[in-house]
Every structure is written in structure tokens, then in C-alpha cells.
Amino acid sequence: MTQAEIKLCSLLLQEHFGEIVEKIGVHLIRTGSQPIRVIVHDTRTSLDQVKKALCVLIQHNLVIYQVHRRGMVEYEAQCSRVLRMLRYPRYIYTAKTLYNDTGELIVEELLLNGKMTMSALVKKVADRLTETMEDGKTMDYAEVSCTFVRLADTHFVQRCPLVHATENSDPGPPPPAPTLVINEKDMFLVPKLSLIGKGKRRRSSEDDATGEPKAKRPKHTTDNKEPIPDDGIYWQANLDRFHQHFRDQAIVSAVANRMDQTSSEIVRTMLRMSEVTTPSSAPFTQPLSSNEIFRSLPVGYNISKQVLDQYLTLLADDPLEFVGKSGDSGGGMYIINLHKALGSLATASLESVVQERFGSRCARIFRLVLQKKHLEQKQVEDFAMIPAKEAKDMLYKMLSENFISLQEIPKTPDHAPSRTFYLYTVNILSAARMLLHRCYKSIANLIERRQFETKENKRLLEKSQRVEAIIASMQATGAEAAQLQEIEEMITAPERQQLETLKHNVNKLDASEIQVDETIFLLESYIESTMKRQ
Amino acid sequence: MAALRAERASPAVESVRDCRSLESGSFLSLPTFRLLFCPSLEALVLSEQNLPTFLVQLVAMAGNKGRGRAAYTFNIEAVGFNRGEKLPDVVLKPPPLFPDTDYKPVPLKTGEGEDYMLALKQELRETVKRMPYFIETPEEKEDIERYSKRYMKVYKEEWIPDWRRLPREMMPKKKYKKAGSKSKKVDNTSKDTSLTNTADVLKKIEELEKRGDGEKSDEENEEKEGSKEKNKEGDEDEEDDAVEQEEYDEEEHEEENDYINSYFDNGEDFGADSDDNMDEATY
Numbered sequence: 062m063t064q065a066e067i068k069l070c071s072l073l074l075q076e077h078f079g080e081i082v083e084k085i086g087v088h089l090i091r092t093g094s095q096p097i098r099v100i101v102h103d104t105r106t107s108l109d110q111v112k113k114a115l116c117v118l119i120q121h122n123l124v125i126y127q128v129h130r131r132g133m134v135e136y137e138a139q140c141s142r143v144l145r146m147l148r149y150p151r152y153i154y155t156a157k158t159l160y161n162d163t164g165e166l167i168v169e170e171l172l173l174n175g176k177m178t179m180s181a182l183v184k185k186v187a188d189r190l191t192e193t194m195e196d197g198k199t200m201d202y203a204e205v206s207c208t209f210v211r212l213a214d215t216h217f218v219q220r221c222p223l224v225h226a227t228e229n230s231d232p233g234p235p236p237p238a239p240t241l242v243i244n245e246k247d248m249f250l251v252p253k254l255s256l257i258g259k260g261k262r263r264r265s266s267e268d269d270a271t272g273e274p275k276a277k278r279p280k281h282t283t284d285n286k287e288p289i290p291d292d293g294i295y296w297q298a299n300l301d302r303f304h305q306h307f308r309d310q311a312i313v314s315a316v317a318n319r320m321d322q323t324s325s326e327i328v329r330t331m332l333r334m335s336e337v338t339t340p341s342s343a344p345f346t347q348p349l350s351s352n353e354i355f356r357s358l359p360v361g362y363n364i365s366k367q368v369l370d371q372y373l374t375l376l377a378d379d380p381l382e383f384v385g386k387s388g389d390s391g392g393g394m395y396i397i398n399l400h401k402a403l404g405s406l407a408t409a410s411l412e413s414v415v416q417e418r419f420g421s422r423c424a425r426i427f428r429l430v431l432q433k434k435h436l437e438q439k440q441v442e443d444f445a446m447i448p449a450k451e452a453k454d455m456l457y458k459m460l461s462e463n464f465i466s467l468q469e470i471p472k473t474p475d476h477a478p479s480r481t482f483y484l485y486t487v488n489i490l491s492a493a494r495m496l497l498h499r500c501y502k503s504i505a506n507l508i509e510r511r512q513f514e515t516k517e518n519k520r521l522l523e524k525s526q527r528v529e530a531i532i533a534s535m536q537a538t539g540a541e542a543a544q545l546q547e548i549e550e551m552i553t554a555p556e557r558q559q560l561e562t563l564k565h566n567v568n569k570l571d572a573s574e575i576q577v578d579e580t581i582f583l584l585e586s587y588i589e590s591t592m593k594r595q
Numbered sequence: 596m597a598a599l600r601a602e603r604a605s606p607a608v609e610s611v612r613d614c615r616s617l618e619s620g621s622f623l624s625l626p627t628f629r630l631l632f633c634p635s636l637e638a639l640v641l642s643e644q645n646l647p648t649f650l651v652q653l654v655a656m657a658g659n660k661g662r663g664r665a666a667y668t669f670n671i672e673a674v675g676f677n678r679g680e681k682l683p684d685v686v687l688k689p690p691p692l693f694p695d696t697d698y699k700p701v702p703l704k705t706g707e708g709e710d711y712m713l714a715l716k717q718e719l720r721e722t723v724k725r726m727p728y729f730i731e732t733p734e735e736k737e738d739i740e741r742y743s744k745r746y747m748k749v750y751k752e753e754w755i756p757d758w759r760r761l762p763r764e765m766m767p768k769k770k771y772k773k774a775g776s777k778s779k780k781v782d783n784t785s786k787d788t789s790l791t792n793t794a795d796v797l798k799k800i801e802e803l804e805k806r807g808d809g810e811k812s813d814e815e816n817e818e819k820e821g822s823k824e825k826n827k828e829g830d831e832d833e834e835d836d837a838v839e840q841e842e843y844d845e846e847e848h849e850e851e852n853d854y855i856n857s858y859f860d861n862g863e864d865f866g867a868d869s870d871d872n873m874d875e876a877t878y
Contacts, residue, residue, distance in 0.1 A: 077723045079730045097764060098797050108801045110730075112765055116756045117728045126762055134762040150715040154708060173719075173726060224759050239760060293759070417698055571716050572703045 062090055062140045065501040070143040072508045077146060078117055081106065085114040089124060089138035096133050121175035122297060128240070145300055147504065147578045152303050156217070163208040166190060168217070168298055176221050176295040179209060183256050191261065199259040206256050213251045216302045220248050221295040252291045305341040308586055309333075312402045315409075316376070316383060323364065324372050328384065330357050331397055342593050344400040350391025366392075381405050400590050407493050407587035410580055414496060415464055422447055423455045427487070430465060435484040456485060463495050490591055497584040504577050511570040518563050525560055528552055727754035 062070075070090055074083040088104050089095065097115070101108050115136060118124035123143055126136050149172050157165035166186045171177060177185075183205045190200040212218045222241035309332045317325035334357055335346035355369050364372075373395055376384040383402045388394035408431065416424035426445050430436055436444070442452045459465045470482040515522070528551050535545060552560075703709075723729055729751075758766055 076720065078728055080732045081730045082728075101801065102797060107804050109767060109805065112767055113730055116761065116765055117730065119761060120728070120754075120756055128762075134764060149719060150712040153715055154712050157711075158708075169719075173722065175728075239762075241760070293757075295757075295760075417701060418696075420698060567717075568713060569703070572709060572713050575709065575712055575716065576703055 063498060063501070065498055065505060066140060066144065067091060069501050069505045069508075070140055072505060072512075073143060073146045076508075078114075081110050082114040082117050085111055086118055086123065086138055086143065089118075089136060090140045090143070094127070094135040094137040096135050100136070144501075144581075147574065148582070150575060151307070151578070152298065152300070155303060155306060156212075159217075160208055160212060162193075163190065163205055164212060167205070167209055167212060171218060171296065171298045176297045178291050178293075178295055179206075179252065180254060180256060180291055182296065183209060184258070187259065188261055191259070199261075202256040202258045206254070210251050213249045213296075216249055216299055218249075218296050219299040219302075220250070221297050224293065252294055254290050301341055304582070304586065305336075307582060308341075308399070308403070311406055311583065312383065312397070312399075315402070315406060319379070319381065320375070323362075324376055326359065326362060327354065327369065327372055328376070328397065330354060330359065331384075331395065333357070335397070342590070344590070344594060345385070345396045345398045348387045348394035348396050351393045351395065352391050354395070355392075400594065403583070403587040403590050404489065406583050408489060410583055411464070411487075411489070411492055411496060415459065418462075419455065419458060422451070423459060426452065426455055427459065427464065430485050431487050431489075435468060435486045437482065437484055441485060460485075464492055466491070490588065493584050493587055497581060497588065500577050500581045500584065504574055504581075507570050507574050507577070511567055514563060514566055514570070518559065521556060521559060522563075524556075525552060725751060727751050 067087060067090055071083055071087045074086045078086075084104055084106065085100060088100060092103070095103075097108070097111060100115075101111050104111070106114075115124060118138070119126065119136075122139070124136050124138050126134050128134055152172060153165055153169045156168035160167075163186065166189055167182060170182055170185055170189075183202050186205050187200045187202050190205070191198070194200065209218070220243060222243035225240045225242045309329070312332065313325045313329045316328045331346065331349055331354060334349055334353065339346045351366075351370055351373060354373070355366055358364070358369070370393065373384070373386075373393060377386045377395065381401075382398055383405070385396050385398050386393060387396050412424060412428060412431075415427045422445075426441060426447065429441065429445050433440075433444070438453065438456070441456060442449045445452060447455075456465065460467065464487070465485050466488055468484045468486045469476075470484060471477075472480040472482070528548060532545060532548055535548065756765075
């Protein structure tokens, strides 16, 4: 793992789980797979805390364990999974757009808790939904279960591997760690539960944030007594499916930008039809005949078969090659080139970065070299129609930032520089990797800056929170406007200004993080797709 | 001046020859030009001489020793600059930490989706701090414990992992003060981890730590109401050792109260005491 990735993982773990878990997590990411004793020794934390931290990390699928020879259990961290924590808001928002508030809350609870049983999940989501509803209304478990089943059917949630049930006749001591297995067929199989009930609204008298210690609160009354019907069957969010969805979204919007709305709808239909037939890592989808596409178009679209055929031909002839024609049967067999599409998207990101960083002339040179693959210095100047001195300067600037690389072609075996061709070329894979690395660094910088800003103004933030709490409690007990005014004036105008500025800055930094994460997604998908093909 | 040049040139000449025998042979390719210069050459470069002419001399000296004529051994234009042209200065320090950007960044995307995701992100940031998975570092005790601190703590729900899914060594060993009934359990869990010689030593260290930890975690319990991952209150059903836990529960339960049992005065003694001191007025 690169230093930038480790730094980013460290910041993410610290924000989500605190410093102890961060220390253990980063140590595991740096050093690879280790047994618990070594972790305790190397990080100089107590065994108790290491165990707690590992439990939390395992619960959230960030660390996996394996039993090695001599019964040692080794723990390994999944760095790429830690980096996914950046994308949680995007997953939750996607669930909201597809399955409304219920789906949104289901995915949110799953992401926050790592794994949950279906019954616990349904109950929690129902309670949360009931809170937001009007007085007197409650959310039925059945509705939540229904949404959950739909999520499982479309593969957005999946089962976690189950504990392998060993036969009891096995002699000897039980193994040091359970083996977890999952059958492919069962991964999305929802257990038959009859969850009956309604969400409970939390009563306001119990709503003490401060005050009574937890121990004095009565334990949850009846629920513990009933046995949980789906005990041991845990569910987690299937991030790969979300990634597939994002990829499809990116392709559709790219087609919409390049051509028009109708073609993007056609591509969306084709992708939807291929969701179940094509594995997500395939380079292209299964061939779809034009007739099938025509039948599966959304109901509102009244385009005739011929128009559809024309659109498909246009899409197939487009130089970007998102859609390809693979045969003529059934009115023409069309495929979507997923790998090429991802490549184009990654290339577009690179071009746009060059343009924004170095200017449009550099971008012209960059696109030229991309198109022509290998060019000499002189040829670059001629084709780009840019004066030699400027072209040289721009080329060397891009070269120093590693967007462009030099390819040496010797004429003689002794590689004499006077008798060697030096050609400029763009290696998309390595440029994408370089850009991805920069993105990780950027996000780490953004998070650091946000934490710095918040820390600088910590005192002011606390004061404003206290004032808000006072106002809220006074409003609840029915105070007059004059009193409220007085309390509000506790925060002076310059302080208000400062708070506004802080809020604006923090919002901007957060929004930037989300946007950089989109670029990271594109680049990572492209790199992954390329590596799989090799 | 010429003599000086000649003197300084001689070590440089050797290095030029060495450089040229390098496999990559890219000594004279312009982008790496500056970087591959040997130090002595760099010194030469820094002198106010015009670079291309110096290069010509270098090459002439190296290649055509004895000929006395300056002649190019390669097409100088291929390197990218003409004769007599002034090249940019050599950069001798790392790039600046906050470089000036000529082009300002494009404004961020805005829209309903982006706004919603922003709000979600900020909300999630607050929520994770309240989850039981967020393990706070135990703070050092300040000199004076502020009264308000106790009541500003956030009370978290506990979380107990499903022990069936975790390796056996994950189960927290019972605290030392329960040595009587739980020492059996301690033995069980410790037997299974494979012990090598070094592990023995580590185990001893760990037991010592735990003893210290046990005391410390007692203090923590009294300070913080609501333990997080300790194997205590049976809110979850997924425990294997329900019975043992419940015994443990009550003791923990008692410890976590504000009130220590022995201090509790339920007022029964009130009347009895005052009877003894009749001269004191009762309010």
C-alpha cells in the first residue's frame, strides 16, 4: 500500500472508530497478516484493547482472519475496503433514489453496523421510520421486510459467509477460529421470517441525552425472551453491486452528453437487460438483439423499430466505441464494451485534469499524443500548430508531472543518444495510476484541513451548541420571544460571522471530498478492469 | 579564464566519458539533462557560460581529442535547442510546497443529489461518534474532576459481537478479581492459543498488563456509565455463556451505579440518631 493510501486509511479509521482502532488498523495495513500477540507487542497497546479493536474491525469487514499452521490465527486488513468508507454517502443516496426512504435507512444501518441479522435490521429501521412519521402513525415491519427482500433480489445486500457447522462427533479440541463458508446460490436467499410488529416510537421521557446513566434504564423488556428466528444469518451491503450501478450511471450519462437523451435511454435499457446475465467484471456484455431491446424499452418511449435501429447504428459507429455490433441475427446483435467505456471515461478524466492544470494548449498537445500514440518532438510542433518553444515547454511540463512519457527507440545497439529516436507517448494505465495516487493525497489533504478548521474554532462551536441547546429547551417550556432574543445575543455578530465562514468552508471541503471520490471510482474501475484482462 | 576552464574541464571530461558509456545513454536527452549532470559539470553549468557553447566544447574535447576542431557528433537540434540559445536556469531545490496555480479550479458540482450527499456525510460523521464501535481513548485524569464532565458524556448502547463468528482468542478474558469462579474460564481460553517460548514470555507480560488493566478498567467503569464492549449486560441474545454472564451482570450492574451501596443512606437511621442528641434542633 502506498503511503498516501495508508495516510488516508488512517484518517478515515480515526474519524469512524477512534484512535485505538486506527492504530491497530494502520499497523495491520502496513505490515500485512499478523497474529494477535505480534500486534500487541508491536503497537504497544494492551491485549484487551487490541481485542476490542479487532472485533470492531472484523464486524465491519475491514479485517479478515485465517487459521494458519499450528493453530495460529492471523489477521489481515483490507486496505481497499477501508477506502470505501469515503463512499458511504453515495451508496446511501443511491439506495434512496432506487428504493425510497426505507431502502435508504436499510443500507445506512447495514453500512454503519457492518453486518446485521434481518430481524434486527427490520426492527431498527421500522423504529427509525416511525420517529419521522406523524404522531399516531407507525411503520409496519412487513413494509420494511418487503423492501429488504427487493434489495436482496436485486443483489444490493448479500449474506455474509456462515459459520461452518462441524459435526459434533469431531474429536479433539474445537478449532481456534470458525471457518466461514458461503454457498453461491444462497448468497441472496432471504430466510422465511414472519416478522410481525410495528415500529416503536421512542418516548420523550426516555429521550435523555445526558442525565440518567444507562444502567438505571430498564432493560429492553420482552424482545430478549423470544428466540431470534434467523440467528446466525447476517447480511451485509454488496458494494460490488453498487459499483456496477455507478458504472452504468457513468456510461449512460457519458452517452447522454455525447449524443442525446434517447440514445442514453437505449444504452440504459441495454445495461439493465445485461445486469443479471453479465458478471460485473466482464469486458463486454452479452449480445442483445435489436428486437429484444425494442421490446424492453421503457413504456413511455414511443420510438419505432427503424428509429431504434438507426440509433443503434449511430452508437455502434461512434469512435468512442461504447456500443459494438457483434452480429446480424435478430435485427443486429449489439454489445456494450464495458472495458472500452471505462477506458474512455478514465481518459476523459485525464484530459480534463491536463486542461485544468496546464491550459487548453497543453490539453491539445495531450489529446494529440493520445490520438497518434507516438510522436517525435518535431511532429508534435507541426501537428499541434504551436510554436516550437512553447510546445517544448509544455511537453516538458507534462513530462515532469508524468502525464506523458518518453519512449526511446535506439537505432544502434549502443544506444547513443544522437542515434536514438525519442518519442512522446501517453501510457494511460500508468497515468491513471499516478492520478489516482494524487487523488488519495488530495482527499487526505482535504480531511486534514477540515479537521484543522474545526479544531481552530472548537471553542466557538461548543458555545454555539450550548446556546442552541438552551434555546431549544426554553422553546420547549414555552419562553417568550424577548428571552429567546436575549439568549441568541449571547453569540455576538462577529462570532456569528466566524461561524458562517466556518460552516461554508467545511461544506466546501466536504463537497470536494465527495467529488474527488467520484474520480477515484472511475480510475479504480478502469485500473481494475485492465488488470483483470491481463 | 581559459586556463581555469581547461583545469576544471579535465575532471569533467572523464565523467562525460563515463556517462556516455552508461547503458541508457540518455545522458544528453534534454529532460533528464539537468538531473544526470555530475556535480563537477553542474559547477561548470553554474558559471556564466552560455550552455550550448559549453556543450559543444565538451563534446569536441571528448570526442575529437587531438583534432582541435569543434565539430558536432550529433545533430544538436534533436536535443531541442539551437546553438546560441539561452536555456532556462537549473532548478536546484525541490518544488515548492504550495505552488502558485495559474489556473483556478473549476467550481464544484451542485445539485439536489450533491446537497443531499453533503448533509448525509455530515450527519454520518456525527452518528459514528455515538455508535458503540467508536472506541474512545481513555483520557488521563485531570487534577480536578469537573462536575459537568460526568453529565456531558454521551451514553452509548453496548455492542456484543457474535462470539461464534470470531476466533476463540477474541473473547475477553475475565477480570482478575473474578479469579475464583472464572479462573477455569481463563485457563480454557488460554490453553487454545498456541504457546511457543516467546509467546510464554509475552503471555506473562500480558497477564501482568491485565492485572493492571483490571484495576484500571474498574476505575473506568466507575467513571464512565455504560460499558461498551465488555461482556456484560445481556441485551443481546447471541451469547453462549448466558448464565455466567448474568452472574457477572449483576455485579457490573451494581458497580456502574452512581451510588456505592455502602454509602446509601435510606433515612432509616435518621430518627434514631437525632434522638440521641436532643439539644440539636431538627430542621
